[in-house]
Amino acid sequence: MQLFAAPRACSFGAHVVIRELDLPVDVTLVTLNDAASALHAVNPQGRVPALRLDDGTVLTENSAILPFLADLVPGTSLFAPPGSVERAQIQSWIAYIATELHAGSMRPFNRPHLFSADAAAHDGIRAASLGRLKAALLPLETRLAWHGFLVGNRFTIADAYFGNFAGLARVLGGELAEFEALNAYSQHYEARASVQAARAFEAERVPV
Ligand SMILES: N[C@@H](CCC(=O)N[C@@H](CS)C(=O)NCC(=O)O)C(=O)O
Structure with a gap:
């Protein structure tokens, strides 16, 4: 493969x-x-x-x-058995991250030219996207403020996927400073072997 x-x-x-x-x-x-x-x-x-x-x-x-x-x-502990609630929860987070977070807010933030050929509109698109990005990150921040992982108490494929996005909080620095759990989660992720x-x-x- x-x-x-x-x-x-x-x-x-x-x-x-x-x-x-x-x-x-x-x-x-x-x-x-x-x-x-x-x-x-x-x-x-x-x-x-x-x-x-x-x-x-x-x-x-x-x-x-x-x-x-x-x-x-x-x-594998990275996933969960077919038919289990945990499996559905892991899939739910992956779908949420792919749609609400990645395609819905990060793409327009990072690549505003895909949404308007008018360069003068790009700052506005990025500003609006930052608001959408913060709203999309809130359920993740809330979950991570109380739990170390997205589902259960172990690292799953949802964490393998989201951890890379979580680094965004550090990349954007002050813009996302209020997402403290996300920042801590990102540091744990980066330390993983x-x-x-x-x-x-x-x-x-x-x-x-
Ligand atoms: N919905 C797709 C999104 C894939 C995607 O947008 N990948 C980006 C990298 S993060 C890419 O290949 N971008 C190049 C392009 O869109 O031309 C998925 O989750 O697999």
Whole structure:
């Protein structure tokens, strides 16, 4: 299997799951927004993560790839049994992060040009997105203020995914300073062995 990922992108959660479970998956780093990148032959949308299976099938979307990887190790504490409430809660957070947080507020914040060709409108889009971002982060902050992890009392694929976004609070500094639990959670995430190994790998390799 081969995971197509980009440094520090939302594919990082899948990379961490691979490290946590020691899965036999080759991680290939690609350059985003580059039509010449090898990624386009795999995912015509040019987006990561993309997981190519041994039979050539390509899976896209974090909400599909993260559970698929975890299910390769039945009974792993990173996920929960089919039919369980915990499994639904883990999937619920992944869906929330992918839609409300990533696509709904972070994308317009980081890439306002996708939403208006008028450069004069970009500051307004970013300001509005920051408000949406804070609103989207609030349920996560509330959860993390009382619990160390998103579901139960252990690290799951939802944390593997969200931990990379949580670093945003530190990147944006003062803008998100009130999210104290998020900042602490991010520091714990970055200290995890799997995260450090994945970060080191992504820092050393040159994307293709
Ligand atoms: N809904 C997708 C979003 C994937 C996505 O937007 N990935 C970004 C990196 S964080 C990307 O590949 N961007 C390049 C582009 O949109 O051209 C998922 O959760 O897998």
